[in-house]
Amino acid sequence: xxxxxxxxxxxxxxxxxxxxxxxxxxxxxxxxxxxxxxxxxxxxxxxxxxxxxxxxxxxxxxxxxxxxxxxxxxxxxxxxxxxxxxxxxxxxxxxxxxxxxxxxxxxxxxxxxxxxxxxxxx
Numbered sequence: 001x002x003x004x005x006x007x008x009x010x011x012x013x014x015x016x017x018x019x020x021x022x023x024x025x026x027x028x029x030x031x032x033x034x035x036x037x038x039x040x041x042x043x044x045x046x047x048x049x050x051x052x053x054x055x056x057x058x059x060x061x062x063x064x065x066x067x068x069x070x071x072x073x074x075x076x077x078x079x080x081x082x083x084x085x086x087x088x089x090x091x092x093x094x095x096x097x098x099x100x101x102x103x104x105x106x107x108x109x110x111x112x113x114x115x116x117x118x119x120x121x122x
Contacts, residue, residue: 028066029060029066032066061077
């Protein structure tokens with residue numbers, strides 16, 4: 001027998017992860033990890049067109065991942081909940097560890113160099 005509470009929670013999680021299942025949206029969230037930014041600043045940081053950034057920001061805003069705050073003539077976007085960034089960090093660390101283990105098995109020397117390089121960018 002199915003549990004409707006678990007089904008609803010799983011559906012909610014599915015919708016949540018679908019929101020983040022796009023590289024551009026991940027780049028936008030990474031661009032917002034330290035401070036609020038305007039759409040122009042986000043687009044430049046993420047390496048995308050302003051119109052593209054606006055479309056993705058609209059979706060992220062609709063799903064509660066970012067909030068927009070008007071200040072004078074500009075609109076600044078920020079991550080709605082810092083736990084979103086923490087979840088991204090945990091997932092990134094998990095994936096990095098998996099890649100490290102796989103690389104170590106394939107080529108131990110090369111894996112050490114890759115790990116050192118990754119640690120410099122984190």
